[in-house]
Amino acid sequence: MAGMDEALRVGVVGAGPWAHRVHAPGLYAHPATRLAAVWARRPDAAKALAEPHDAAVVDSFDELLDSVDAVAFAVPPAVQAELAPVAARTGRHLVLEKPLAADPDGARAVVDAVEESGVAALLMLTRRFSPEVQDWLAGVRELGGWQGGTGRWLAGGLLAGDYAASQWRQERDGALIDAGPHAIDLLDAALGDIEQVRYAHRSDDDLWQVVFGHATGATSTLSLSLRVPVQPAVVEFAVYGEHGLAPLVGRRTAARECYAHMLDDLLAMIREGRSDHPCGVRRGLHLQQVLVQVRNAARAQP
Template sequence: MDEALRVGVVGAGPWAHRVHGPGLSAHPGTRLAAVWARRPDAAKTFAEPYDAAVVDGFDELLESVDAVAFAVPPAVQAELAPRAARAGKHLVLEKPLAADPAGAREIVEAVDEAGVAALLMLTRRFAPEVQEWLAGVRGLDGVQGGTGRWLAGGLLAGDYAASEWRQEQDGALIDAGPHAIDLLDAALGEIEQVHFAHRSSDGLWQLVFGHAGDLTSTLTLSLRMPVQPAMVDFAVYGEHGQAPLLGRRTAARECYARMLDDLLVMIREERTEHPCDVRRGLHLQQILADVLARLG
């Protein structure tokens, strides 16, 4: 592409300020061109450092950009993303893709019909240490299963203390769950069944998954755990012993830059398939629904 991709951001919350704005501004192939948010004053505050336009509505945003990045709750994304795709705009999508599988499926159908590039911001999948780990464990023989642990205090205070959808009873599963489930699924093969799901009164999740090839994995998850630093670790185990995910944890902004690299390649090569595309988002959405159904 000869010119920078003009990207409009929907939403002006913490993630937009922390990652979308700096990431789009710093990348040589993109430009933060416009912002639309529910609160005009928040949109103005977010847009000003990047000299981006503040627009009055979603349709006006679509008229002024080549791509749309979403930083909104899942239900809002499910409503707006199909409109953006059908308008021919490439998409940067948050996880989970929607509020339910039906909403996720509508996004997939719109993206497929329009033939636009669309990536789900599964932050850790774009980290080099994670990609190296996945490449290694996929080649191992004698794998029997795996485990994941994602324990943090993100819902106790700070940026997301006022995030209504995250503070709901299933907020930790919906927010961090897609990241954790994605890593287990990518490392061990497709999750086909939720064998067990339990959520304690204080928001601690214990999950057991069945993968293709008769493999199993376990996941412990909470965003209400006052631990510093957060405990986020994964491992695959079997006849060879254990293969843990080790090494530095790449910062979210660097992962975002790598995601933008991939998006620009997809646009240039007119490709729609990617390990973190919308079909991946639909798969994860269905697993979330299966977990909630398993709770009874």
């Protein structure tokens, strides 16, 4: 394992669009990390990802683990839930995608492995690592007194383009399991833990309307779809209460910049021997449980 005075050697599992756009260039550009190896089910795809970033292509997951200090996953949730515990139990730190798994049992298995091994692990809830969101959440929490909130996440990402061929994203609940963790996380972080899904409806074209009840007594609503042909995407959040309306405003930090901030946090956790973080695996398990509640509430509708 590399010492903390050396670059952290990271291996990427998966070679899809997000690995190309964010994981590989982000690890390559960060001064304290090195993209050391890539493993994917298609060797040609792994080679296309690895070569521009001076990384090795390996033939197996075990070979990847032997050559790195940390693993970044860019694979479907069910695959991540299978492989991440193996990596954690070999002492490899983790960069995890959302949702953490395909179901709460899989998410809990990742949590157990991370906590038993004591490795650092972060869930790439992209916007949570952006300065504008961190400033907004800090202000919201300092003021308090919020009665409710709203969120709208409307985009056309599943209609065409890179993700049109992503099978797990094209399933019936595609918008909920893809963008849902991001949106739910922001409302939950601003207003307190979501304890109840009071209402959920999914239209035939994958438009979700959800009402949440929070531990603080606040209520929030979410409109969510990745099949609306709007350009640019509509991503809006706000809370309201005794201080009026507090919208999330400011420039939307690019995903690669958020990724760099996430790597900064991961490296600090490793250096300080910490496992706690607002976007750690426990967060992933909580979001996974809320996703199930939303899905069940929607299916209960006549």
